[in-house]
Amino acid sequence: MNNQETEIQLIQITKKFGNFTAVQNVNLEIHHGEFFSLLGPSGCGKTTTLRMIAGLEEPTEGQICLAGEDVTYKPAYLRNVNTVFQDYALFPHMTVEENIYFPLKMKKVKYSSARAMIEEALSLVNMTGFGKRYPQQLSGGQRQRIALARSLVNRPRALLLDEPLGALDFKLRIAMQKVLKDIQKNVDITFIYVTHDQTEAITMSDRICVMKDGVIHQIGTPDEIYNSPESTFVASFIGDMNFLEGQVVQKGENSVTIDVDGKPIISTRFEGTFSKGDSVVACIRPEKICLDKMCDSEFQNKFENHFQASIHRIVFRGTDYEITLKFGQSEIRLIESASEFNNKKIGDQLFIGFQKDDVITYLKECKKVCDYETNLDN
Amino acid sequence: MNKTSTLKRKGKSFPFLGIYGAFVYFYLYFPLLVVFVYSLNSSRSTMKFEGVTFDWYIRLFQNKELLNSLFHSLQVSGLAVLFAVVVGTSGALFLNRIEFKGKDFFRTLAMLPIILPGIIVGLSLLIFFLNLKLQLSMWTVILGHISFTTPVVMFQVLARLARLSRNLENAAMDLGANPFQAFIYVTFPMIKRAVIGGALLAFTMSFDEIIITYFLTSTFNTLPIYLYGMLRFGLSPEVYAISTVVLGLSILLIILMAKYTGSSEETIIIR
Structure with a gap:
């Protein structure tokens, strides 16, 4: 090189x-x-x-x-x-x-x-x-x-x-x-x-x-x-990715706030320009998401995006667990190592948190959305 | 797995299958055995067997006309097969490589001389040659034989080519071989057995062809034509002897062919 x-x-x-x-x-x-x-x-x-x-x-x-x-x-x-x-x-x-x-x-x-x-x-x-x-x-x-x-x-x-x-x-x-x-x-x-x-x-x-x-x-x-x-x-083809669909509620200079099923998600990285009311897709890697029983101030300070969701599905993968949580109609997946798993059960109400810098937002064009949806089917 | 086990069970519960199979083989091969046995008969009779002799075989080799017709047959089949190998192989390469409109139709047309009854092929060729004012001779007979030997070789080679990865030739060219070198060093060695197998099959077919030859010959006699002529004087141990020779030769060619084409999947059953 x-x-x-x-x-x-x-x-x-x-x-x-x-x-x-x-x-x-x-x-x-x-x-x-x-x-x-x-x-x-x-x-x-x-x-x-x-x-x-x-x-x-x-x-x-x-x-x-x-x-x-x-x-x-x-x-x-x-x-x-x-x-x-x-x-x-x-x-x-x-x-x-x-x-x-x-x-x-x-x-x-x-x-x-x-x-x-x-x-x-x-x-x-x-x-x-x-x-x-x-x-x-x-x-x-x-x-x-x-x-x-x-x-x-x-x-x-x-x-x-x-x-x-x-x-x-x-x-x-x-x-x-x-x-x-x-x-x-x-x-x-x-x-x-x-x-x-x-x-x-x-x-x-x-x-x-x-x-x-x-x-x-x-x-x-x-x-x-x-x-x-x-x-x-x-985003969908390389690695694992969560796709959260929502509307832009606020557009700042360096950040954008999106409403996904009533939860405000802040993102600092976006492709293309969009304005308030646009339909967008917020992407976040499962490994960037943290899960906690409590939503204390430390958790809140670390993660700009934090909200409550309930465990919908747990898949054991050997070295780790893939946990799917549900809030409203939206689902979000994250990975937790076996040592941190701690006997979580389906239905548990927990707090998820992730940083605004880890969220990438794309304009929801029909074609692009079809792109990742067909890909997820595979 | 399931299928084979069911088949096995069926085989056990139907011992008749074996008997049935044996009967089929008996039906096919018993007449040939009779021909062979009576070719050794010391009496001229075709009914009574009176003792073993090789006289009839010796007489065959003293029969100038017969030897002549045998030589003619070898000449016709040899040349027809030589042409078939060159044109049939290139035709197979063409059909395998080049895409064009009406390819399937063309393929079917090329197959016709094998499928059509010899009498139709012979008659149409005769009319064709007469219209061209061609003298009937050895050459018209050879042209007639070419019409079916070429597709025989072509379809044998085509079947082999279809199972061959195009990547082999691509790899050869990728590694620095020009198209001619790629054919000589890679493609041809891979289809060689099919070419030889096809040539042997075509030779067998051409060697005992009678109908097309009959239409396209004048005074030129091939072995089958001569044999047919002999039959007009009735069956004789001499006819049995020559039949046995031809039969032996055909079996030898078929064994060779089976050896060269290898597994049966490569051979299209034409006859």
């Missing part, structure tokens, strides 16, 4: 399949050595974007630059970027070694001089000694590593990964995330990572680009994306 030179640049990229617009007006600038994620639900255009960078798809409009060179219409085999496919795409009629040799063979490297490079690639992914096996004789995680070794052996400028961990089980996925991150540090190659898994994107990326319906919603560091989502879609 110290090196800020631009590796890949997408300028006003649009891709249409017949009448369907898969990607619309995408502008991206990816820096050298960056771990950059394209994140979004299925069908958001992230894979299409990746395939256009790889050269497997031609954009309908726009320009793609690779290290300053316009490669928009250059075929895939002349581009110095490699892809790790979701199904690994290892050649089943070749051994592991032959698979890794393939890109070198295409560059007319003799097998004798390629040997060392193949061995190095194998050791990079911790698969030394597997060279003589066939892909069918390997497990999913091993195939994944071989695909990685094959894509890295000729040192491309960028590695494109299309949901590479999608087919692995949970534990293996976590392990492979670490492997990927370590390898990326070792080889100093730009990684562009396509995923629909927000946790994966947040834990691994330097920067994330959130997409939906072919449009970029936000580009930023994991911190920015998580803590300052620019739309209700980003």
